[in-house]
Structures are given as structure tokens and as C-alpha cells.
Amino acid sequence: xxxxxxxxxxxxxxxxxxxxxxxxxxxxxxxxxxxxxxxxxxxxxxxxxxxxxxxxxxxxxxxxxxxxxxxxxxxxxxxxxxxxxxxxxxxxxxxxxxxxxxxxxxxxxxxx
Amino acid sequence: xxxxxxxxxxxxxxxxxxxxxxxxxxxxxxxxxxxxxxxxxxxxxxxxxxxxxxxxxxxxxxxxxxxxxxxxxxxxxxxxxxxxxxxxxxxxxxxxxxxxxxxxxxxxxxxxxxxxxxxxxxxxxxxxxxxxxxxxxxxxxxxxxxxxxxxxxxxxxxxxxxxxxxxxxxxxxxxxxxxxxxxxx
Numbered sequence: 001x002x003x004x005x006x007x008x009x010x011x012x013x014x015x016x017x018x019x020x021x022x023x024x025x026x027x028x029x030x031x032x033x034x035x036x037x038x039x040x041x042x043x044x045x046x047x048x049x050x051x052x053x054x055x056x057x058x059x060x061x062x063x064x065x066x067x068x069x070x071x072x073x074x075x076x077x078x079x080x081x082x083x084x085x086x087x088x089x090x091x092x093x094x095x096x097x098x099x100x101x102x103x104x105x106x107x108x109x110x111x112x
Numbered sequence: 113x114x115x116x117x118x119x120x121x122x123x124x125x126x127x128x129x130x131x132x133x134x135x136x137x138x139x140x141x142x143x144x145x146x147x148x149x150x151x152x153x154x155x156x157x158x159x160x161x162x163x164x165x166x167x168x169x170x171x172x173x174x175x176x177x178x179x180x181x182x183x184x185x186x187x188x189x190x191x192x193x194x195x196x197x198x199x200x201x202x203x204x205x206x207x208x209x210x211x212x213x214x215x216x217x218x219x220x221x222x223x224x225x226x227x228x229x230x231x232x233x234x235x236x237x238x239x240x241x242x243x244x245x246x247x248x249x250x251x252x253x254x255x256x257x258x259x260x261x262x263x264x265x266x267x268x269x270x271x272x273x274x275x276x277x278x279x280x281x282x283x284x285x286x287x288x289x290x291x292x293x294x295x296x297x
Contacts (some may be wrong), residue, residue, distance in 0.1 A: 034130050035127050039155070042151050042153055052138055055134060055135050065124060
């Protein structure tokens with residue numbers, strides 16, 4: 001299956017059911033909370049913001065992620081498509097691209 | 113657009129343990145027995161010793177002995193229901209209801225007997241004279257403790273129900289015996 005087909009299927013799923021979109025969002029939120037956020041202690045976590053089922057789905061996402069160590073960088077383009085871990089990294093990619101854009105330097109006119 | 117984070121096998125393992133820890137904490141929170149806020153759920157350096165499983169068990173039971181052999185973990189648990197059940201079975205085994213009690217006891221132990229969903233390993237429970245012995249077999253490296261915790265919780269509910277039922281039977285049996293003795297005298 002090509003990457004475009006997979007992407008289309010994912011979008012179709014998201015359009016068809018609102019629940020899917022919500023669950024995907026929650027899984028991304030949990031991955032951010034656990035693995036990329038600042039929270040390390042239980043006191044930092046708001047336990048009312050997610051359910052056990054959502055957390056279990058997130059654990060499944062982590063388990064099903066094929067490590068980048070095993071598959072080469074070039075060959076693993078399609079392997080983890082649809083996994084929130086990959087999606088969140090892609091979002092981070094956008095942020096990095098934005099950070100790369102530097103404001104134009106104001107040229108000082110020099111008068112000799 | 114490319115991935116910016118290179119996810120190694122070790123990182124994914126740590127992520128798995130972290131999610132397992134948070135699941136244990138969430139289950140305990142929903143149960144109304146939250147774990148201490150100072151506990152760290154985030155796991156670094158692939159270390160599964162930092163699991164919150166024992167902490168969660170301590171909230172539910174008196175954890176008396178924790179023993180570790182080669183890839184087998186023995187934990188002795190006790191609480192009011194467990195003590196009541198052991199007392200009741202000892203008493204009821206001397207009566208005509210002994211076979212039924214033995215079957216219920218075996219049933220309780222058998223429903224807990226389980227294998228891990230993802231990895232090679234299993235866990236079981238058996239009643240001892242002093243409490244309930246939990247055996248976890250398999251490499252702790254791959255163990256997901258929230259699965260065991262959920263099984264322990266459902267076992268606890270089953271046990272509570274059985275204790276209540278058999279307490280009533282025992283009371284009835286006791287009263288009938290007393291009545292018979294009074295009639296005889």
C-alpha cells in the first residue's frame with residue numbers, strides 16, 4: 001500500500017467517525033504528556049483528563065512502533081504511518097522548520 | 113517531511129515501562145486509592161525495577177514477603193477477605209460442604225491463572241496458611257504489571273463475593289447445629 005493510500009484511508013476514517021479523531025488526539029496528548037513533556041512525578045499528572053482505555057491504546061501504539069534502529073531511515077517511510085508517535089514527531093518537524101526561518105537582517109546603511 | 117526523533121529500541125522500552133507505570137497509577141486513582149504524588153512514573157535507563165506495582169499492592173494488601181528466584185517472583189498478600197476465606201475454608205472442610213468449598217477454592221485460583229498477552233510468561237495465585245501467594249513467572253524485563261494488577265483486582269471482587277456467600281452458609285450451618293443440639297438435649 002502506498003503512503004498516499006494509507007494517508008487517504010486515515011483521513012476517511014477520521015471523517016467517518018468523530019470518535020476516531022478524538023481518540024487519536026487523546027493518544028497524541030498522552031504521548032506528549034508521558035514522553036516529551038515535563039511531567040515526571042504522579043503529582044504532575046491530571047488523572048481526570050484521560051481514561052484507562054485511551055492509555056491502553058497508547059501503550060499499544062508504543063508496542064507496535066517499529067524502532068528506527070532496526071529499519072533504516074530511508075526504508076521506514078511507510079512502516080509506522082498512522083502511529084501517533086510518528087505523527088507527533090512530524091509535528092515536531094514542522095516546529096523545527098519554523099524555527100529555521102530566521103527574520104531578515106536589517107541592513108545598515110553605511111555612509112562613507 | 114521527515115521524522116526528527118530517532119526512536120531506538122531502548123527508548124521504546126522505557127516508553128513502555130513509563131506507560132505501564134502511568135496505567136497502574138490511573139487504575140489506582142479510579143479505584144479511589146491514589147498512589148503518592150512524589151512517585152516518579154517516568155522510567156529512564158531501561159530500568160524496570162522502578163515499577164509502581166508493589167506500591168499499588170501495598171495500598172490494597174499487607175505485602176508480607178517479597179522473594180525473587182530465577183525469573184520467578186513470589187509475593188505473599190493478605191487482607192481481611194483473604195484471612196476470612198482461609199479461616200472459613202479451614203472450618204468448612206470439616207463439614208459436609210467440604211467438596212463444594214474445595215471446588216470454589218480451586219475455581220478462584222484457576223480464574224486468576226493467566227498468561228501475559230504480549231510476552232512469554234505467566235502468573236498465578238494460591239492460598240497458603242498465612243495468606244495468598246502471588247507467583248509471577250517469566251522475565252521481569254518484559255512484564256507489563258498493569259495486566260497483573262487488573263487480574264488481582266477482579267480476583268479481589270470475586271473473593272469478596274465468595275466470602276460473603278460462604279459466611280452466610282457457615283452461619284446457617286452453625287445455627288442449625290446449635291438447634292439440633294438443643295433439640296437433642
